[in-house]
Amino acid sequence: MMQKQTKIHKESAHSHMVKLVSTASLHETVGDVLLRLQDPKSQYECVDYTYVLRADGVLDGVVSIKQLLNSKSGVKISKLMTRKLMVVHQHSDQEHVANVALNGNIKCVPVVDKHHHLLGVVPSDIILSILKWEHTEDMLRLSGIHGGGTTYRDISHVSSFKMGLLRIPSILVGLVGGMLATSVVNYYEVSLEKNLILAFFIPLIVYMNDAVGTQTETILVRLLGTEKVSIWKYFLRELGTGFFMGLVVGFLAFSITLVWHNEAILAATIGLSLLIGVTSATVTAIAVPYTLFLLKKDPAISGGPFTTVLQDIFSLMIYFTVASLILH
Amino acid sequence: MKKNIPEKHGKSHAETALSHMVKRVSTASLHETVGDILKRLQNGKATFDTVDYTFVLHHDQRIAGVVSIKELLHANDSVRVADIMHTKVRTVHPSTDQERVAFIALRENIKAVPVVDKDHKFLGVVPSDTILNILEWEHTEDLLRFSGVRGRGEKLRNFVKSGVFSMSKARLPSILIGVLGGLFATSVVEFFEKSLEEELVLAFFIPVMLYICAAVGTQTGTILVRTLATEEVKIHKYVIRELLIGSIIAALVGGLMFCVVFFWFKSHLVALTIGISLLIGVMTATLIGVFVPLTLFKFKKDPAVSGGPFINILQDILTLVIYFSVASVILL
Structure with missing residues (x-):
């Protein structure tokens, strides 16, 4: 995947991610995770996916909310999870994040550090917005209009x-x-x-x-x-x-x-x-x-x-x- | 929503909300509780295509409200869904164009867009991953159309990978219109042969004159096409802003070129001709850049078509007429 590297500082995956994400450890069951998801005290910002972490914090797999709901509560998470994970790094450009979501057909993109520890996820509504900004940027730049950062997000209000x-x-x-x-x-x-x-x-x-x-x-x-x-x-x-x-x-x-x-x-x-x-x-x-x-x-x-x-x-x-x- | 986005012409049925819709969606009735819904979602027998949203329906299948999976999980089981649902729900019809569906999702910040029939009965939803893909396809289409590549749907989306001949076939029609337009431009210059014979220096400035006017026209057109596609704007306010910017650029470019030409060719008449032609030319380009996409939009055509070669060569011809007319008045 080729990746544009123009906006590393301002518009990285890190700046768009949310941190309150549902996580689970390998030995837990579907029931454990659903119980935690339903606890009103756990104010998760994104419940679409639950990320499975090893004891040392390394991201090991992912389970979607649909999978969780469709499985018996006694099933072990480690049996259910998908191990082939699409991730981005914290410094990845936002356009790369959108491309990963598109190519992987996933709703949210997990962000990891260099040790593969989960930092957060870029949620689906942000990915949709990123795609829109990047498209506007492409079109305007091609016609010789050079703004940076947030200029392209709302062209009708400049x-x-x-x-x-x-x-x-x-x-x-x-x-x-x-x-x-x-x-x-x-x-x-x-x-x-x-x-x-x-x-x-x-x-x-x-x-x-x-x-x-x-x-x-x-x-x-x-x-x-x-x-x-x-x-x-x-x-x-x-x-x-x-x-x-x-x-x-x-x-x-x-x-x-x-x-x-x-x-x-x-x-x-x-x-x-x-x-x-x-x-x-x-x-x-x-x-x-x-x-x-x-x-x-x-x-x-x-x-x-x-x-x-x-x-x-x-x-x-x-x-x-x-x-x-x-x-x- | 007051403004109607026209549906693009020439789309096959494969590009509507109906073709992207999934039907196995979680629904609930008004009297149910969060616990009832969650129990149904967890019942292995009912497999859903998407669980992101649960749509709460009246008895006659009309949508009463919507609640997200996150809200369901965070609420107490005994809460009635009617008390936590959002009642303002943006819907589309089965025949709604896919691009419109994607932009509704963007504007309303929702993951999945519900589809209803003409009696407002709930049919299904266009899910979030599909919306993301639609946005990407439509962008490819818009960019290619804007550069004068013909085609539609799947074929146009995969166009970037096609071979020499199918590529030429899609690109040549607009180029050939360009040849005819370009030859017409030739006859415009020929018409002013006498002026050219007297002042050969006029010929030197043809390229820069054409270039600047086309560049400003493209900028204006691009902004408008993008704005019409993605934003809810007050057209009048927007047009006034564009005309204002066009005037500023026209004055700046005209003034600058007057100075440069004056010092280079030491003729204030030639400098004045170039300066005034650019001033008028850039203003004209702005008007065309605003009104051609707007007209297409009004007549429910895709405004992105306006970016093609047709509008550019039209602009070139107008620029030449303006240039030589100004020259005839000032120089001869």
């Missing part, structure tokens, strides 16, 4: 001013990148003067490559968030998909441009630039989030300004290079 502050940084990064793109076009001023028609296609080229890149990036962020992935396998598949889509898009644009402007060389320039551009977009859209992932940052951060504007610059360079090779 003030205008604060929301503005969260959105502006990525726009400013985009602005700097956009100026670089301006200077790329500026650099090819002479080609543009000779063939003004090249300028007409700038929006098409930039748009198409971004659209494909955004798809690639979204799929990757989702993969990194939920499952073990072989990045090379994904990379090769994405490269194949990018190339195939590039062929389709390039050929379509080539045909339409040819019919429209009646210039084979221009049509070839557009078609070839799109083929190379769309393929390269998949590479950029994997390289940037994956680099962030390796640096233990949230890969979703790459969405919004950075990857897109970087791809814009590449797209323009590819376009004008192809144009100068073919048209001159």
Whole structure:
């Protein structure tokens, strides 16, 4: 299980767990445990599972409330319990906690220290909320809105001013990148003067490559968030998909441009630039989030300004290079 | 609940409350005591799918209240269940969309959501582990739809694992619409050929202009789509906030670009063109980012569809028209 490690301090399993949990020792019976559960003095915060501890406090197994109720009161807990336990450590990221609950199909996730002593559990309502926060975070980060901690928990109640502050940084990064793109076009001023028609296609080229890149990036962020992935396998598949889509898009644009402007060389320039551009977009859209992932940052951060504007610059360079090779 | 979340179109029946519902749930009548219920729960003959909640029913099967297993265990056996139950119970119908079920569980902070028929008779519950899974599936779907990947249900959820050709097939339709939109954008620029011939410098700023407006539009759209899905909001208040933020960003970006271009190209007219175009463009992007998802929502379509390429290319075309119109007025 790959695990995001951006928020270890604030949003760990430890900060979400409740401590008053039903526990039992190995020699006890179902009746003993149910008696204790029914004692009004034992104010358990979570009764969904009873955790079975060895004499030295090490977590050994788990019994659900359903199992307890469905068993005869004389049955020994050690006979009933499930020993294959899904646990998280106190410093585990909250997203990891939610993934463990999802993959293990369990309602509550037990939290243990490094000696496997039970510290508490993250209850089901919190897990549900964590999942919601993490999803909001994914979506907003992908669109270049960078808050931390509790910002994402209640997006409709963030003030205008604060929301503005969260959105502006990525726009400013985009602005700097956009100026670089301006200077790329500026650099090819002479080609543009000779063939003004090249300028007409700038929006098409930039748009198409971004659209494909955004798809690639979204799929990757989702993969990194939920499952073990072989990045090379994904990379090769994405490269194949990018190339195939590039062929389709390039050929379509080539045909339409040819019919429209009646210039084979221009049509070839557009078609070839799109083929190379769309393929390269998949590479950029994997390289940037994956680099962030390796640096233990949230890969979703790459969405919004950075990857897109970087791809814009590449797209323009590819376009004008192809144009100068073919048209001159 | 005043606001109605539209049910997503194009969902199969497999994505409703009914398909996720379990029927063997603990129920009780109003006159019973906690002890009666616990005894029944412990009777090995009655196996329940879930024991998290016991639903207290009237004679005609309507829900009178609900009590959790924790509350049952903590109460004295002789207490009447009617005295400890919660009477405000949020229910869904068999045809309710699965995403709605999950968000009701979230908002109401309940583990299992009860399903009732049109006469309010109790049918069963959607249990907590299912709700967790639904939330995860719907998130995958929303993200993919937002990036212009087509598909629905199971197929879309497993999409991230599919091969080159099925992947291309799901992604190409929106991309091909993009090609047509992009070619239309080409003709917009062509329309302003005269302006470009006189001021070639205008061409240099096409990428940055498109980029900034699209970026602001995406931010606005994402926030709205997420808010519509998860929160109960007053739309008016929300729209005003978004427009306010859009104006602040528009003024900031426009002003900043005016300065940068002025010092770089030493032409106050070019700088003014860029600054004013960005100001208007970003404002337009905000309006589109707010009103397109809202319209889809009103017409009971999934607002996440608005994130797709269609809205982006529409924004690009508008940006170009704004840019060259402003340029014609100021420069020529």
